[in-house]
Amino acid sequence: MMIEGANGRRVAFSKRRPGLFKKASELCTLCAAEMAIILFSPSGKPFSFGYPSVGAVLDRFENPEKVCPTVTQQARANEGQTLVELNKQYTDVMERLEAEKKRAKELRHVVPLEIENLSFEQLMVLKKALADFKEMIDKRRMELLALEASTSVISQIDDKHIDPREAHVRE
Numbered sequence: 197m198m199i200e201g202a203n204g205r206r207v208a209f210s211k212r213r214p215g216l217f218k219k220a221s222e223l224c225t226l227c228a229a230e231m232a233i234i235l236f237s238p239s240g241k242p243f244s245f246g247y248p249s250v251g252a253v254l255d256r257f258e259n260p261e262k263v264c265p266t267v268t269q270q271a272r273a274n275e276g277q278t279l280v281e282l283n284k285q286y287t288d289v290m291e292r293l294e295a296e297k298k299r300a301k302e303l304r305h306v307v308p309l310e311i312e313n314l315s316f317e318q319l320m321v322l323k324k325a326l327a328d329f330k331e332m333i334d335k336r337r338m339e340l341l342a343l344e345a346s347t348s349v350i351s352q353i354d355d356k357h358i359d360p361r362e363a364h365v366r367e
Contacts, residue, residue, distance in 0.1 A: 205238045213237075217245045230256060 199205045213235060224231050224247040232246040232253035244250045314322065 202238060209235075209237050213243060220245050221247070232257075 199208055216235075217233070220231055220233055223229055230247060230253050232250045233244065234250065235243045237243065246253050309322075311319070311322075
């Protein structure tokens with residue numbers, strides 16, 4: 197069903213055209229396909245996508261017996277490299293899966309802390325541990341803020357091309 201209204205069609209065309217060209221590019225890359233797409237916007241402006249180029253694909257379309265050697269050679273050259281990369285990715289994913297399975301087994305024995313069942317002494321120990329943890333977090337936050345502030349001052353000095361030894365004098 198066509199979109200009613202010229203403005204709506206222009207907007208839809210503008211939003212969908214990049215996605216169409218992206219999918220075409222992926223198809224060409226993944227399948228070593230040769231492709232040409234020529235679109236005319238609702239206002240009549242032409243847009244095109246071609247791999248290896250629109251002209252080469254149109255020439256090939258007119259002369260089907262003519263083979264574009266660059267695409268087939270590229271596909272054959274990339275075939276071995278792609279297989280090696282995919283095997284490496286597969287191995288990495290399998291290693292991560294095994295590590296996560298091991299971690300899941302370790303976590304199966306962890307029981308969530310039910311605060312309602314803790315005694316007063318246990319609650320006081322937990323409160324102390326949480327206070328210590330909060331203190332560590334605050335300390336790290338202050339370190340990061342100080343680092344960010346010093347980085348900001350250095351970048352301001354660099355932006356102004358001021359000698360750092362003179363920075364305290366000018367500010």
